[in-house]
Amino acid sequence: MKSVTVFTAVTAAVVVAATLGGAPRPAAALEDVDLVLNWVPTADHSPYYYARAQGWYEAAGIDLAIETGKGSGVSAQRVGAGVSDFGIADMATALLAKSKGANLTALMVIYANSPQGFYWLKSTGINGPADFPGHKIGNPPSDASRVMWPAFAQKVGIAPDAVSFVNVSPQAKMASLKSGAIDVTTDFYNEHDLKVRQFGDDLGFVAWRDVGINPYGNAIIVNADYMAKNPAVVKAFTEVSQKAFAACVADVDPCLKALLDAASGLDEANQRDQWMRVKELMRDPTTTGVALGAFDDARLRADYEMVKTYFEIEQPFDIETAYTNDYLSTDIKMPAE
16 A cells, blocks of 8 residues: 555645635735746646646635746746746756855755656667767757756766757757757657657657756745745645645646646647656655655755756855755655556
8 A cells, every 4th residue: 555645636625725724715815926937838837727726826825827937047037036936947957046146945846857868769870878979969059958968978988079969949859850950859758758659669768867867857946035024825835736736646637627728739638648757757755755846955965066067156055045845745745656
């Protein structure tokens, strides 16, 4: 028997109401709260839309506005400057922003495992990273995988300068791979199934986490001053979000409906596939054993050292100031499978 707590929609609604003493608060008592996403809405954002559609944030005294993002760097800057109260950002990006003066704290990890991976076509003669030398890797100039390439190359035992990089927009990655303009590309694991459908058995793939490079990915961050001044609101927002993720893990159907109702142009089948991959990324010993969304201090310290090695840390800081698990409920854990 699994020693985990999985919330259905009904259970989570009851818990939220109980936490807040019963009935939803009147509109006049609601706190305006802004959440800026890391990118356009996709499956990994569906829990926020679901909880909002179900009235859970409102029951917690929160009037939540969700803004489309333009990358983790932008969301980290906005939250760090206090323009947005909460945001979603890749943890390495958030740590880098904090070193540049962004006043932020991470509250809950979504991707407990790195979503980064390399893709290629086996028909090119590439069977794995050992065959990357002499080939072209295509991705955007600022892509985290390109910046972190020396770490990956060292881990798999090849020279960092053994490959050449080609500038390719995110939208052109697959077309460029198919046309032969590039030999290898990088992408998040979320859309793995799209690539499998397009390339079938010819698709080659290696995840960074499978070669021993596994920094934390996307996380919920908050402006540190806002957190200090509004601890009750931060706790309510974090716990509702945590419960929403647990509910969507238990049954994604209503969560995808809320996402599709709020964001146009999304394909339901693709988003469903994405969510299945997101669940894999959410699961690690800390999220299954401590709390869904909990950080491990040792892992974060290793991530900080990695950021120091491959990025420019302008103002060193104590990693304990960059995150907290204090606002999470330990009653909610990620299922072990």
